[in-house]
Amino acid sequence: MSQQKPDLPPELLPLAQMPLFKRLAARLFGHGLTRLRAQHRFSWLHGQADGFRSGHEAGVEYGYREGKADGIEEGRQVLLIRDFRPDAHTAPGIDDSLFDDWRLPLTADIKKRIKADVARLLPPHAQPSTAQWKMIFSETPSTSVIAGAGAGKSTSLVLRILLLTHYLGFELSSMTVVTFTRESRQDFIRKLMEIMSLWGQPLDAKEAQAVVRTFHSRILPMVRSLPGFERLQAFENLKAGFDDADSNPFDLRINDAQRQHLNACYQRLHRQHPRFRELIAPLARHGLQLKELERDHPDVQKRMAVTELAAQRDEELCDFIEDLWFRAGAWPIKGIEPNRQTVEINGAHFHCHGYIAELDAWVVLGFDPRENPQVSRPNAKLSVRAEWAVKRTLFQAFCRKPLIWLDSYESSKRMLSCLADDASAGPGFDYKVKGELTSAPLLDCFVTAAGFIENLGLDVPSAVGRMSFAKDDPDRLFFEALSIFWKALEDHLLDQKPPIMTYNRMFSLFGENTPENLKLLSDPLLRPLSHLMIDEFQDVSPQIVGWIRASLREIRSRGPAMHVGRGAQYSSLLCVGDDWQSIYGWRGSSPKYFMAFDQEFPSPSTTRVMLSENYRSHQHIIDAAEHIVRAAPSIPGKKAKASGAPKALVPVNVLERDDAALGRRLLEHYQRGETVLMLYRKSSDKLLIQEHIQSVVNLDSSLPADSRRLKQLTFHSAKGLQADAVFLLGDCQHVTRSPYKNQVYRMAGLGKDGDNEPYDTAQKDEVLRLAYVGITRAVSHCYWYVEKPEGQAANMPRASERVDGKKAFFDDHRH
Structure with missing residues (x-):
């Protein structure tokens, strides 16, 4: 010191x-x-x-x-406080899980009992595999099951229901099994009733139908529970001839009852909304206008050589066709000035039949398909129909004036109503949105485009407001008109007695953007979604996903009070699907939600099951289909194995398009007693093949329904089906680009960052998956007849390019 x-x-x-x-x-x-x-x-x-x-x-x-x-003595009695806290404050975390942290109350004894009962009551071929038992016994709140083609998932789903009800005491009223189509729903109902009865728990049809549903049949009662909507009708079900629970989300046809509402709304808008009326006139001119052909098109190159000769006989041809129209009572048409205007085509002079001042367009009369195709002018080498076809092709390639080509007498009536502003029958003209394969009546185009936008979870007017098009692009006017029309249509439908609403609007009412509406629902309405099992999950749309997540969050938020006195507590989600079979992207579906299941459906714990055994096809068919589809993004680790009784290994035959040869080979398989699937890409292909398989069609249609062995379907319609021999007609190819769908895809957050064409990219992957679906319908034999691509299609990727003739599972007969 x-x-x-x-x-x-x-x-x-x-x-x-x-x-x-x-x-x-x-x-x-x-x-x-x-x-x-x-x-x-x-x-x-x-x-x-x-x-x-x-x-x-x-x-x-x-x-x-x-x-x-x-x-020192006093210091021993003082508490030392050290502050380890950070200088900045930390907010609590967010629990975004859709489920409570719970596990299914499964014991070793329960597992042993159900396995013994299944071994005793079900035949040997229906006994679950190890992977299927893992699916049935999943204990976690969420489960994703990757089930490839022919994986036997239906029986596993039924046994899951049996476990929950018979062995764990969960009420059937707490469960919903979702299928996508009427056919798959009926098949599952039959299987559920059959297996439950084996366990001494028979269900009548009504009880089974209450469990096995479509998404549509679950949302409709929710809306009907609201005051004023007790008798609400779904627009898609108006006079459709089937029960509400059986609506098909992939059926796009518009029936007469629906069209009456579309026309009535259009009529009122056309009369009362000046801007809407302004938009329709240029759309009509564009829709009615003769579509252009590229000058290097084979038909143009072939017919250019006779341009001068065709011009010399054109006035006589005009007289002849005009006489046919006059005799049919289809000419003259009020609103069209009969004026033989001369038009220069590739250096020669041809004639139009009239002029429409309102549209500033010239009119040419065509050859009605109901007239005799062999009729000809005196001293003429070609039929009138052939002469008309030459003139039409030359006009398509070289005429740059606004030109309307009336193909039939029927089209003259639509033109008459259009020019007379008679909107009671609708617009009276067809339109083709860029990216669509064909034109359709304008209001049908409105319904299709609005449905696609809404399936992506977007609001139509809001999405249209975020789109952009070139100034001279008619689609810019189309989508502005759609925005006006769609809002007016929804108001019109709600004004009906009883009110009407589209299913998409119902889902949006109870989606993630309006979760407060779910608070209005009673426990009994929400309880069936507590234990939700969804088949074909790869086909869900963003709109449906938003509704599922919002419903599960609401169920969790209500807590134990919702389940008082019941065996079924908490909630769970089990989804079965195959991203390789996602083929409905053109309707707004996306495999994204299945491929990123853990991120899209947050859960305390998730079980993932891979059902890799294929009980349908032999290994060559499996390997060929997988070889094609592997070029598309997919869930990693997928590789199917043929299971069951060994079958002869026959490669998939890939051949040049030859309808007659296809017909002969199809007859051979049918005569052997085999089941046959004839799958086509376009309805025109079905017509072309018909004459070559007519004998088989006649024979098969004469048999009782349950004995028939031939089915003709599109690739898309064949999901879930199988046959001994499958014939595929046509390549799988994405041949268009869709500017508007690319824009709304980006708005919906689909596709990769930086991809300016995310929809078109997704479609190029989807055609590979479509080929996979077609090939995997086959049990023993698959024949794929592929045409050589022409024109624009020659530069677009196609599934058949993935065929490798060096592989044992392909036999490529093409040159």
């Missing part, structure tokens, strides 16, 4: 440090006292100072020693 001099009190300060006055007084009195020998001034002062210093130092030393000891 270092010592320091203490501070002396003022009265003991040395003389030299005293103030001047005190110093003088001290010297004076001190000097006097010293002379009187009363004191020795310096000794006394120094002694006093030294004493004070030594006493102070001793006191400090003693005080330090004693104080230190006391301080």
Whole structure:
């Protein structure tokens, strides 16, 4: 311890440090006292100072020693607090899980019992595999099951229901199994009733139908529970001839009852909305206008050589065709000025039949298909129909005037109503949105485009407001008209007695953007979604996904009170699908939600099951289909194995398009007693093949329905079916680009970042999956007849390019 001099009190300060006055007084009195020998001034002062210093130092030393000891003792009784908290505050985390953290109450005894019962009650071929048992016994709140073609998933789903009800005591009323089509729903209902009865729990048809549903049949009661909507009708089901629960999400046909509402809404808008009326006129001219042909098109190249000859006989041809129209009562048409205007085509002069001032367009009359195709003009080498075809091709390639080509007498009636502003029958003209394969009546185009946008979870007017098109692009006018029309149609439908609503609008009412509406629903309405099992999950749309997630969040938020007195507690989601079979992207479906299941459906724990055994096809068919589809993005680790009784390995035959040869081979398989599937890409292909397989069609149609062995379907319609021999007619190819679908795809967050054409990219992958679906329908034999691509299609990717003739599972007969 270092010592320091203490501070002396003022009265003991040395003389030299005293103030001047005190110093003088001290010297004076001190000097006097010293002379009187009363004191020795310096000794006394120094002694006093030294004493004070030594006493102070001793006191400090003693005080330090004693104080230190006391301080240590007291310090032992003081709580030491150290603050390890960060300077910035931290907010609580967000629990975004759709489920509580729970597990299915399965015991080893329950598993043993159900396995023994299944072994005893189901035949050997229906016994679940190890992977299927993993699906049936999944204990986690969420489960994704990747089930390839022919994986036997239906029986596994039924056994899952049996486990929950018979062995765990869950109520059937807490469950929903979702299938996508009427056919798959009926098949599953039959299987459910059959297996439940084997366990002594027979279900009648009504009970089974209450469990096995479509998404549509679950949303409709929700909306009908709201005041004023008790008798609500679904627009898609108007006079469709089937029960609400059986609506098909992939059926796009518009019936007469629906068209009446579309026309009535159009009529009122056309009369009362000036901007809508302004938009229709240029759309009509564009829709009615003769479509262009590229000058390098084979038909143009072939017919250019006879341009001069065709021009020489054109006026006589005009007279002849005009006479046919006049005799049919289809000419003249009110609103069309009969004016034989001369038009220069490739250096020669041809004639039009009339002019429409309102549309600023010329009119040419065509050859009605109901007339005799062999009729010809006197002394003419070609038929009138052939002469007309030459003229049409030349006009398509070289006429740049606004031109309307009336193909039939029927089209003249539509033109008449269009020109007379008679909107009661609708617009009266067809339109083709860029990216669509064919034109369709304008209002049908409105319904198709609006449906696609809404399936992506978007609002039509809002999405249209975010689109952009070139100034001279007629689609810009089309989508502005759609935005006006769609809002008016929804209002029109709600004004009906009883009110009408589209299914898409119902889903959006109870989706993630409006979760407060779910608070209005009673527990019994939500409870069937507590344990939700969805088949064909790869075909869900963003709109449906939003509704599922919103419903599961609402169920969780209600907590245990929702399940009081019931065996089924909490909630769960089990989804079965195959991303390789996702083929409905053109309707707005996406495999994204299945491929990224864990991220899209957050859960405390998820079970993933891979059903890789194929109980339908032999290994060559499986390998050929997988070889084609592997070029598309998919869930990793997929590789199917043929299971069941071994079959002869026959490669998939890929052949040049030959309809007659196809017909002969199809007859051979049918005569062997085999089942046959004839799959085609286009309806025109079905017509072309018909004459070559007519004998088989006649024979098969004469048999009872359950004995028929031939089915003719599109590739898309064949999902879930199988046959001994499958004939595929036509390549799988995406031949268009869709500017509007690319835009709304980006709005919906689909596709990869930076991809300006995410929809078209997705479609190029989808054609590979479509080929996979077609090939995997085959049990033993698959024949694929592929035509050579022409024109624009020659530059677009096609599935048959993935065929590798060096592989044992392909036999490529093409040159």
